[in-house]
Amino acid sequence: MTKEELAAYVTENFDGKLKPLDSGRYDPLFQVEADDLLDVARALKEDENLKFDYLCNICGVDTKERFEVVYNVASVSKNLRLDFKLTLPYDNAEVESVQEIWPAANWYEREMWELYGINVLNHDNLKRFLLPDDWDQGHPLRKDWDAPDFVRLPEGD
Amino acid sequence: MTGKPVLLAELHGLFQWLHEKLQATGLSQTWVDIITYATLGVIIFGVLSLIALYLIWWERKISAHVQQRFGPMRHGWHGWYQTVMDALKLLQKEDIRIVTRDKVVFFWAPVICFVAAFLAYVVMPFGDRLIVADLNIGILYIMAVTTFTIISLLMAGWGSNNKYALLGGMRSAAQVVSYEVPMVASILTIIIFVGSLSMMDIVKAQSGLIFNWYIFRIPFGPIAFLTYIVAATAECNRTPFDIPEAEQELVSGYNVEYSGMKFAMFFLAEFVNMFTVSAIAVTLFFGGWNGWDFIPSWIWFLMKTLGIVLLMMLFRWTYPRLRVDQLMEFAWKFLVPVTFANLIVAGIFKYFGWYW
């Protein structure tokens, strides 16, 4: 199916849990509520026409007002690609782990927890990953975090 | 065999001269013997050290030319004294000794390796009448003495107090012990025809035509040579059997914790071992020092031995490495049956007198 057909199919089936967004510039982008994440993920993987069995990427985003978690998935057999994201507030940001559905999520979620501080529930190995084992200086990829010796130069035009 | 050329020819005269001079001084026979043999020992040690240094340079040049590059070029013409410089550098290095090592074992491992490598040359026939002591159990003595290196490898692995070294040492010991069997059986195949264990007799049995060399005595000669050379490469821990010193896996295996001169002793011992097994191959299969008259016999011996050494070096730079269990499987399931079958065939040939 083409991208428009895919977007239409996904919007109609799935009980409206996937709402299309228009900020995606290439693949169809959808918004999901944090509570519906596991149902949506399982449904995407098991749907006969879609079979999204390949997880490309999970990334955390810090827009300056809130957290977002973006999932990029693909289907190897049907040659389809889709992105969806969910938004989380700054305080007590938590998300369920999708590692039972897509085992590739394990390391991506671990990295997201470490660099953003988004807590991942039901993850089996939430330990220090890219940063040193004794790191205690916060979560670096947040927008309000700067390295101690970082000097922000005044903006140009 | 008509008149021999004059210059530099036969060095046996040197040994004769030394012996006579000493007897002329009137010392008792035991002292004369002791001094003669000691001097010969020192001379052989010196010659072999030079050969080991030369072989290291040669290996670097051969490996370079196989890989289409030059190798050492700066120290002397084409880098001929590079090894001397390396040896001087190693002499100056700090001898790092780990606190948790096993002191006695750690110290004596390189010593035993080094000494065992040189002991085999007591009976090596370098040329016509150029042999330190023609024991009548010559080849048996060599087999016994070259086995000492296994102990030193195990000692090095244990004394370093390092898992990698221990793994390397144990693998190496297993490998060397396994490959002793086909090596000895290949040698026995030839000894059946010579009728004597003495090295001089082995060489004399191949004098005359080139077809008297044991490698040409089909069918057992070439097969014995092939199995011998494979087993000998494994004995020296060279690729494709260099699991004990596999850089990529164990980071240099049993000698990982040695530095400076102790490391140099392991290193030199490896090259001397390579020369030993090549010299044995030449003595048994290629006629020893026999050759045409116009070149002295010791030069023949040297050239033939260096040819076999070249073969072993080319093996190293062409083939990948065998895994340790594949290596053991190859020894016990393939080489041992083949060598024993060869031995039986040789025995049948000798019994019925079918060879020439």
Added chain:
Amino acid sequence: MAELRTQEFIVNMGPHHPATHGVCRLMLTMNGEKIVKIEPVIGYLHRAIEKICENRTYAQCIPILDRFEYVTSMSCNYVFSLAAERLAEIEVPQRAEYLRVIMLELNRIASHLLFYGVTAMDIGAYTPFLYGLRERESIIDLFEMTCGQRLTYNYIRVGGVSNDIPKEFVPKCREAIKIIGEKLSDYTGLLNENPIWIERTKGIAVLPADLAIAYGVSGPVLRASGVQYDIRRNDPYCIYDRLDFEIPVRHNGDCFDRYMLRIDEIRQSIRIISQALDGLPEGEIRNKKVKDATFKPPAGEAYARIENSRGEMGIYLISDGSKKPLRVKTRGGSYNQLQVLPHYGTNMLIADLVANFATLDVIMPEVDR
């Protein structure tokens, strides 16, 4: 004296080791000679590329992303440019697209030649390393002729490429790929029929296809397990839909197949480069509307993925309409390959782990960023 436990013990193939490509630490739990558990410990090469890129303009991000995966640096530049071009909906001139394809495929060949050399060296054959690197030198010379750099190119920019190729590039390029094509049969002849090589790589460390897909493995490792998935065909970018080439697939998933597949890919890349050189049009090399100093794509997000030598390389780019990107998430193929290693790489000897790790072709900067 050291205490020798005869039960399971932990061996650390530490960050400094000749056989871990880059600084990767593998904690191996071993029972005798067999490996029971592998735990990769990463982060030794973490340079915070994503955080740095959030404080740089789009043109300044390109040299930083060069170092994201420095063996195939053209791909890193290209994937970022692709994401930015998708966000801003920019047309790239045809000459620039052809040049990009030539550079990407040359970089793929160089990376696979390096793989060939390093894998052979890890398994014990020392000579192919020099042969592989010698051919790679001719490709690196081509790059130096074009953009002045040997390893981190900063060549493919948003909207096009930065420099035009000099006149002697095309004949030299044809010459280089002709020689590589001829020598490839020599190089494989040195190893493929060798019984030692076959024993060390055939049937060793089989990666089943469903495990590979579940863990997000891509690239030659996935195709060696029998899955026909190549982004150049499945989600075409650049001008790949106009070029004629095959996607090699092998079905056993062992070390030998992963090695041979990359050799097959070199041959296909040679085909692509010849076609691109034949069809290279005249024209501009950069879209005039893109000015590096004031490039501001409209707000939006896009995920750009390309087929790199190591798998799917992706960049998820979010822009908020300003000069600097809001989020640059880099995704490399080696990350997933390393993630799947503990799940199929156990129950074998250390020698097999070395062969396995070598054929996965993991490059640590892609993992650690």
